[in-house]
Amino acid sequence: xAVISQKPSxxxxxRGTSLTIQCQVDSQVTMMFWYRQQPGQSLTLIATANQGSExxxxxxxxxxKFPISRPNLTFSTLTVSNxxxxxSSIYLCSGTTGRGGYTFGSGTRLTVV
Amino acid sequence: DQQVKQNSPSLSVQExxxxxxxxxxxxxxxxxxxxxKKYPAEGxxxxxxxxxxxxxxxxxxxxxxxxxxxKHLSLHIVPSQPGDSAVYFCAASAEGSSNTGKLIxxxxxxxxxxx
Numbered sequence: 001x002a003v004i005s006q007k008p009s010x011x012x013x014x015r016g017t018s019l020t021i022q023c024q025v026d027s028q029v030t031m032m033f034w035y036r037q038q039p040g041q042s043l044t045l046i047a048t049a050n051q052g053s054e055x056x057x058x059x060x061x062x063x064x065k066f067p068i069s070r071p072n073l074t075f076s077t078l079t080v081s082n083x084x085x086x087x088s089s090i091y092l093c094s095g096t097t098g099r100g101g102y103t104f105g106s107g108t109r110l111t112v113v
Numbered sequence: 114d115q116q117v118k119q120n121s122p123s124l125s126v127q128e129x130x131x132x133x134x135x136x137x138x139x140x141x142x143x144x145x146x147x148x149x150k151k152y153p154a155e156g157x158x159x160x161x162x163x164x165x166x167x168x169x170x171x172x173x174x175x176x177x178x179x180x181x182x183x184k185h186l187s188l189h190i191v192p193s194q195p196g197d198s199a200v201y202f203c204a205a206s207a208e209g210s211s212n213t214g215k216l217i218x219x220x221x222x223x224x225x226x227x228x
Contacts, residue, residue, distance in 0.1 A: 006156070031214040043157070043202065043218040092156055096214050102147065104156035 002027045002095055006105030013083055013112050020079045021091055021108045028073040029095035029103075034066070037090040037107075049076040049093075083112045116140045117205050119219035127227050132190040134222050136203030139184065143205040147216065148177060148188045151200045160201075161188070193226045200224075 003026045013019050023032070032049040047055040047068055055068035070076040080087050093105045118137045126132045134148075144165040149157035163170040163177045163186065170177050176189045190197055203219040 001159070004156075009154075033215065035218075042220040043204075043216075045215055045217070048215065094216070102159060102216060104149075104158075106156045107154070109154070 002029055002097065002103045004093060004095055004103055004105040006093055006108060008108055009106060010109040011111070013110065015084050015112055017083055018079055018081045019083065019110060020077050021093070022077050023075070023093035023095075023105050025074045025095050025103075027097075029097050030073075031096050032070055032076045033094045033096075034068060034076070034078045035092045035094060037092065039089070043092065046078070046091075049078075080110065083110075085112045088112045115220075116143075117203055117217050117219040119201075119203055119222050121222050122220070123223040123225070125225045125227060126193050128195055129192045132188075132193045132197065132224055132226065134188040134190075134201050134203075134224065136186050136188075136219050137184060138186075138205050140205070140207065140217075141184070142207040143217075145206045146177070146179060146186050147204045147206070148175075149202045149204060149218075150197075151202060151221070157202060190224075193224075195226050195228050198224055198226050 005024045034046040035043040037043045045058050046061045047057040049055050049068050049070040051070045067079045088111050091108045096102045116139050147162040148160040150160050151157045161172050161175045161177050163179050168179050179186045200221045200223050202221045204216040206216050
């Protein structure tokens with residue numbers, strides 16, 4: 001299965017600033033996704049990153065807050081904009097080539113102070 | 114609306130015994146189910162999956178059972194080992210005619226295997 005390199009692995013940011021998280025896949029994947037895991041909670045899907053077009057966001061998530069890019073089949077970025085302490089979470093990207101082939105990045109642990 | 118539920122936040126078992134982790138779902142469109150293991154500071158690692166056309170899938174020490182009528186699945190780990198101590202997530206996908214590829218996760222169960 002594909003291997004995903006995600007960076008940064010962690011960051012501490014000031015409120016009001018933005019952070020861009022990158023995921024690089026070592027092979028082409030059909031779909032890429034971005035998840036958030038808030039402390040003590042499950043992984044919540046933020047959006048599906050669509051190659052060459054706007055991402056598809058889940059309920060409760062908007063493009064202005066979480067702009068996503070996916071310029072090709074192996075790379076995607078998620079930006080957490082205008083951060084507040086409530087954005088402190090682990091952010092994970094995932095890729096799949098089809099049924100059963102889901103792979104996750106190692107996650108970005110974000111702390112907003 | 115929590116479509117995938119893991120009602121036990123934690124489970125503790127003795128090394129060598131069986132660990133049973135449970136998961137319930139509400140969306141009848143789900144047709145593919147996966148279990149992931151997650152260690153702190155790492156991304157989830159795929160363990161085992163099952164399609165809705167099956168009721169059992171086995172891979173080494175890991176077996177997943179699916180009861181479609183009850184909308185329930187379980188992960189059995191036999192024998193449990195201390196290295197199995199981690200958070201286990203159940204996930205579901207509707208990959209039939211509406212294949213979006215999205216995974217919906219349960220809340221996770223923290224398994225502790227005591228030596």
